[in-house]
Amino acid sequence: MSGKRSSRNLFNLFFTCFAGLLFFYSAYLFLSNLDQLFVDQAAVQTREITDVWGEDREIMNQFGGGFWKDAYFWKSLNLTFAITVLTTFIAAVLGIPAAYGLSRYKIPGKSFIDVLFSSLMVMPGSVIGICLIVMFNYGPLWKLQQALGFKFAHSIFPGMVIASLVLSFAFGMSAWKAAFDSVNPRFEQIARSLGSNRYRAFRTVTLPLAKSGIVAGIILAWTRAMAEFSAVLFFCGTFRELPPSRFSDLTRTLQMDQADWVSVAVWAQVEFGNVEYGFALAFVLVIVGGISVYAMHRIGAKGYVW
Numbered sequence: 001m002s003g004k005r006s007s008r009n010l011f012n013l014f015f016t017c018f019a020g021l022l023f024f025y026s027a028y029l030f031l032s033n034l035d036q037l038f039v040d041q042a043a044v045q046t047r048e049i050t051d052v053w054g055e056d057r058e059i060m061n062q063f064g065g066g067f068w069k070d071a072y073f074w075k076s077l078n079l080t081f082a083i084t085v086l087t088t089f090i091a092a093v094l095g096i097p098a099a100y101g102l103s104r105y106k107i108p109g110k111s112f113i114d115v116l117f118s119s120l121m122v123m124p125g126s127v128i129g130i131c132l133i134v135m136f137n138y139g140p141l142w143k144l145q146q147a148l149g150f151k152f153a154h155s156i157f158p159g160m161v162i163a164s165l166v167l168s169f170a171f172g173m174s175a176w177k178a179a180f181d182s183v184n185p186r187f188e189q190i191a192r193s194l195g196s197n198r199y200r201a202f203r204t205v206t207l208p209l210a211k212s213g214i215v216a217g218i219i220l221a222w223t224r225a226m227a228e229f230s231a232v233l234f235f236c237g238t239f240r241e242l243p244p245s246r247f248s249d250l251t252r253t254l255q256m257d258q259a260d261w262v263s264v265a266v267w268a269q270v271e272f273g274n275v276e277y278g279f280a281l282a283f284v285l286v287i288v289g290g291i292s293v294y295a296m297h298r299i300g301a302k303g304y305v306w
Contacts, residue, residue: 154236163231222292
């Protein structure tokens with residue numbers, strides 16, 4: 001008996017040390033570069049940064065020390081948050097009822113639907129983006145756009161919503177369906193046998209029991225939408241270099257004109273040679289993502305995230 005306990009303790013110690021190593025390495029990966037966010041012009045003049053970025057590099061907006069002074073940053077952040085919130089809301093409104101239906105009812109082609117959504121989660125975002133381009137530039141959807149006089153591709157609304165919604169919806173569905181599958185249908189049947197109708201049984205029995213899984217699905221939908229890159233880039237492109245006349249009055253009022261999705265902005269700045277600016281934007285994504293997941297953990301969705 002003591003031998004089994006010793007083996008178990010050794011097993012637990014090994015995985016505790018392994019998990020701790022991964023945590024500290026991940027923390028070091030970001031914290032070791034944190035000082036670079038506060039480089040100012042004085043550091044450039046004293047050559048504190050030239051050894052890292054080279055003497056021939058122009059420090060854009062004093063690197064991280066001034067990126068929040070740039071209107072492009074705030075417009076991109078506004079754009080990303082607005083589209084992410086809208087995408088998450090649409091995914092939840094459509095996905096939660098769909099997940100409940102897939103969990104509770106015998107639907108023709110149910111296995112095919114499960115495989116389809118599982119396949120979406122493992123596909124590269126670039127594949128999704130190319131499929132969207134083909135879908136909306138040919139066939140009946142293209143004719144519909146011509147009739148409406150509006151092109152979905154390379155647009156902020158609804159182009160970015162569509163590009164971020166596909167994978168956001170698939171990831172949310174995985175958690176929402178798992179949450180409803182974990183609730184025994186007999187609980188609803190008992191509630192209905194005691195006089196509750198179907199809606200009341202769902203609202204008072206199933207929904208509270210599946211709450212943490214539903215919140216987990218919102219986490220996944222939110223974080224996946226915010227982190228989306230390839231699909232948005234392929235389907236929508238970048239908007240910083242476009243003239244103000246290309247944007248609607250609503251877009252300009254909301255301070256989203258001449259902006260980019262934040263993850264796309266990271267790529268765009270690096271491509272333009274502004275590696276320092278892209279590095280600072282990447283840190284913003286790390287912080288926003290961490291805060292979002294931590295907040296959701298605090299309200300009870302921790303178990304479903306992992």
